[in-house]
Amino acid sequence: MLRTPAAVRDAGRHTAHNYHPLPVVISSAEGAWVTDVDGRRYLDCLAGYSALNFGHRHPTLIATAHAQLDRLTLTSRAFVHDQFADFCRELAALCGKELVLPMNTGAEAVETGIKVARKWGYQVKGVPAGQATIVVADGNFHGRTTTIVSFSTDADARADFGPYTPGFRVVPYGDLAALAEAVDEHTVAVLLEPVQGEQGVVVPPEGYLPGVRQLCDERNVLFIADEIQSGLGRTGATFACEQDGVVPDVYLLGKALGGGIVPVSAVAADAAVLGVLKPGQHGSTFGGNPLACAVATEVVRLLASGEFQRRSTELGERLHSGLRALIGKGLVAVRGRGLWAGLDIDPALMSGREACERLMERGVLAKDTHGSTIRLAPPLVVTPEEIDHAVAQLAAVLAG
CATH class of the missing domain: 3.40.640.10 (Type I PLP-dependent aspartate aminotransferase-like (Major domain))
Structure with missing residues (x-):
């Protein structure tokens, strides 16, 4: 039996409803990927609104935190x-x-x-x-x-x-x-x-x-x-x-x-x-x-070191190139810089929330804002193949 439905209900039972999260319950993560309580993996394309620029549990940062916790x-x-x-x-x-x-x-x-x-x-x-x-x-x-x-x-x-x-x-x-x-x-x-x-x-x-x-x-x-x-x-x-x-x-x-x-x-x-x-x-x-x-x-x-700025520039070009190819195929506009993109979905197709729910079903996590707009901001440790995967899943969602 899947644990997610009950966990979602439990999460909402004793909290003020100041957020409307997607119905996914994350239990572990590493790099650009998170895993839910049922063992399903998702590519994180929100990165905590940029709080996770260096990915989940970056080894250097985790080691530093552990060492400081002991002191x-x-x-x-x-x-x-x-x-x-x-x-x-x-x-x-x-x-x-x-x-x-x-x-x-x-x-x-x-x-x-x-x-x-x-x-x-x-x-x-x-x-x-x-x-x-x-x-x-x-x-x-x-x-x-x-x-x-x-x-x-x-x-x-x-x-x-x-x-x-x-x-x-x-x-x-x-x-x-x-x-x-x-x-x-x-x-x-x-x-x-x-x-x-x-x-x-x-x-x-x-x-x-x-x-x-x-x-x-x-x-x-x-x-x-x-x-x-x-x-x-x-x-x-x-x-x-x-x-x-x-x-x-x-x-x-x-x-x-x-x-x-x-x-x-x-x-x-x-x-x-x-x-x-x-x-x-x-x-x-x-x-x-x-x-x-x-x-x-x-x-x-x-x-x-400049490594992450370079990754954001190079992989951002790949991300935006893939997204621009979807304009007229469900997207009406793409904006952004580096590994940060705002996408306007044709409102006749679906809302931003619906798009994010469908992406979630395909193993990609993103967040909507203002109607039919969604944002993509994967961690800067994401790979070129993972970028292509995210764009492919978005294309599939837009194609219905």
């Missing part, structure tokens, strides 16, 4: 531990920044970026107290705290969670003229995803990010890049901003930084920005803990 896991930031300096120094070097502020989740990194930008605005730019504004883009996804959903344009994420936090202006993504109009003397930052993941892997128009960088320079405004999903190798570069020749003032990082083992996030910026924080003004008990720092330092070292 020290938590001190709080009331003390210094022996993994902290290496992590902060090596991540700062990877980012080309002077300072790093470690946190846990992506949403915490975004909240930290918002607080730092406001404090910078008051102390450095000279914005009158309580009047700082931050400009964001529609279609954004930066997390689900009350402040962050205050500037979301996704009704599911925002509705019924008010009153909303003021201080944000929303403009169309990719529209430089609208951005320029929204920035004024009270603007302290522009907060953007270099590629919008939740919106369906939306790549900005050519020249947009350089234009944002120039505008921020001209108006004395911080450019904050949310690279939580797009960064750390996913798009074929260490940071998606690199592919547009842009260096933001602030990087927001997370997901892959924890190696798929522990939640790790960070804000990276120069001392002129992060230096506005003083002891007691911001913090986190678990932020920068020894286990997190040990794992994340190894993640930084994996990225420093």
